[in-house]
Amino acid sequence: MEMRTQKEFRINIDVSDGEIKLERNHAVAAYADEVITWSSEGCVFAVQFPPGAPFTVENNGNLSTMIMPKDAIPCLPYKYTIAAFDNKHDKVLIVDPVLVRIPPKG
Numbered sequence: 333m334e335m336r337t338q339k340e341f342r343i344n345i346d347v348s349d350g351e352i353k354l355e356r357n358h359a360v361a362a363y364a365d366e367v368i369t370w371s372s373e374g375c376v377f378a379v380q381f382p383p384g385a386p387f388t389v390e391n392n393g394n395l396s397t398m399i400m401p402k403d404a405i406p407c408l409p410y411k412y413t414i415a416a417f418d419n420k421h422d423k424v425l426i427v428d429p430v431l432v433r434i435p436p437k438g
Contacts, residue, residue: 333400335352339363340368340397341360344372347374347420350420352414352416359429360429360430360431361433364400364402364404364433366400367401368399370395370396371394371395375419377391377393378396378414379412387404387410387412404433405433405437406434408433411430412429414428
């Protein structure tokens with residue numbers, strides 16, 4: 333049986349030029365029980381899933397975390413929202429990336 337170590341996905345949120353930039357890892361695919369962390373050094377933000385989605389995110393200003401739940405449907409792309417405050421332009425910016433649960437092996 334293959335043993336797999338838990339992986340943490342880090343998503344850096346950068347607010348510059350009046351938009352949110354998430355680098356290449358804006359779409360995340362993770363196994364159940366893996367940790368996903370969003371962070372930003374330059375802005376306050378929050379991560380929000382739509383009502384009824386099986387996700388619980390802990391938002392703490394410039395750091396948000398969640399554990400991929402076992403009851404998320406594998407292979408289904410879940411849209412979510414990141415709202416970040418752009419201090420330079422004094423406005424809230426929004427982006428809607430996706431998150432996918434990888435099906436279990438075997």
